[in-house]
Amino acid sequence: MPELFIPSFRTLARRVFLARTGQAALSATAVALLAGNEALAAQSKSGTKDVTILNTALGAEQEAIAAYQVGAESGLLQKPVLDLAVAFQGHHKAHADLLASAIKKLGGTPSAPKQPADYHFPTSKLKSQADVLRFAADLEKGAVSAYLGAIPLFHNRDLAKAAGSILGDEAMHWAVLRQALGETPVPEAFVA
């Protein structure tokens, strides 16, 4: 019987780090997600506007970017985990870029990020690497729920698909962070 290979967390973190794409403004996948969407603006006028959904999501992504910055600068993260945080932050930057570009395509104005101090992160409660990982894991879990709650509201299905793509990425972050905390990485069959 072949042995199941479970990589150490260090190996895992290293792989995530190496897989980092250059942080080009929008990756090819992101561009493809929005390609051929010149009709984006032609959404129905009734109900929640897609641009409103996108701007709320953008606000949450901007906070996640700032939160990872706090984590990275805290001095609490050791090397493989630090690389992981930087890689995940890069993903959130790519999500924010995608959302901002979709907002512009819809004729809207992307909301500006707050000043780092204005997020009032509970930094006094972050005393160890595990605290930072727990904080990041909770943010990622919340982000998965937020996208799940946004998807049914989109008028444009391509935007719903883009949100699903981001949801998948953030669910992976959540799983890896749980793994780093020594918890079951995927605790349930469904996310809520």
Place this chain on the structure above:
Amino acid sequence: MKRGNVISAAGLLAVLLAAVPLAAFGLPPGDPARGEKVYGRCFACHAIDRDRTGPRHAGLFGRRAGSIPGFPYSPAMKKAGANGLVWNEETLDKFLQNPTKFIPGTRMTYAGVKNDQDRADLLAYLKEATKEAKQ
């Protein structure tokens, strides 16, 4: 005949009203510990004690909608507050079930907590956790 119908309708209404306190707005009893887990779904945008993408929840019960000073609410949420919407178990139950239906134009673009038990648990948690004294 007609008169009889009216009386029985009134009687029925009385029975229904009497039942309200027992079955708080039709929700089952809530478990705050489970509700804290449900609150994890709000954590991308909210915290109890600080404004984020969404406003802080401290002091939520009894507060007028859209009334945290300085928070950039949507015109729709501000208007709902100006028209007298105050957050309590009943209004939160309706809002959280389907935010964009309850307040069209809200920036809380979230489909809602559809499951009655989840919502009851969430409200039980929020009631405890948002008490101002806890800050």
